[in-house]
Amino acid sequence: MQNPKHVLLEFRRIRDKRQHLYLFVLGVESGPEWQTKLREDLLGLHPPLKDMPGRRVGIDDITSPQDIDGLPILHAILMEILRLWPSVPGGQPRTVPRPCTLGGYHNIPPGPTVQSYASALHRMPDVFPDPFERKPERWLDASQEELALMRKWFWGFGCGGRMCLGPYFAYYCIYSSFTTTVHDHGDMEPSDGYLAGPIGHRLELNFHLVE
Numbered sequence: 001m002q003n004p005k006h007v008l009l010e011f012r013r014i015r016d017k018r019q020h021l022y023l024f025v026l027g028v029e030s031g032p033e034w035q036t037k038l039r040e041d042l043l044g045l046h047p048p049l050k051d052m053p054g055r056r057v058g059i060d061d062i063t064s065p066q067d068i069d070g071l072p073i074l075h076a077i078l079m080e081i082l083r084l085w086p087s088v089p090g091g092q093p094r095t096v097p098r099p100c101t102l103g104g105y106h107n108i109p110p111g112p113t114v115q116s117y118a119s120a121l122h123r124m125p126d127v128f129p130d131p132f133e134r135k136p137e138r139w140l141d142a143s144q145e146e147l148a149l150m151r152k153w154f155w156g157f158g159c160g161g162r163m164c165l166g167p168y169f170a171y172y173c174i175y176s177s178f179t180t181t182v183h184d185h186g187d188m189e190p191s192d193g194y195l196a197g198p199i200g201h202r203l204e205l206n207f208h209l210v211e
Helices: 004-028 032-043 065-069 072-084 144-152
Strands: 091-095 100-102 105-108 113-117 178-182 205-209
Touching: 032 072
Parallel strands: none
Antiparallel strands: 091 113, 100 105, 178 205
């Protein structure tokens, strides 16, 4: 078992490095109605997922990852935003391990590098109806068969043994204490490229303290 102090240190590092992305993902793009629902869910945890500036954080103050994983609204918002705007929309290369068929190409031999794009997979209308619309509810209202199909084609965190582990660390503490709006200068559209970001290379947020 890892040293608890080490786990806390790693959690803080991950939270600090990714905080700007989390704010953008959950607060700005999910809309005020979803912010309210999410905040209610986060504060309903035991202990609540709430940022308390100036207070030393101990192991007993960290919400169980299993409890966080069990929040359907958090899951739906995260999945939908990463479906529309994956943090790595560029190609994700893989080496073919054995003869296979991919995308209608048969008998591909072992060895070549192939790649797929999350931004393309996430916009297949037969898997994600209205693929260009932001609909967190699609992850809440879908049947088990529809969910299985969407999960199969979801590459927001990559795929396979090299997929990202970061999203599984206690998300978005600041959203238990604040709501946000974007200070938009007209340059907030995602840029094209391997890594996505605002075309203006800046993100300015207005924070509103929730009493």
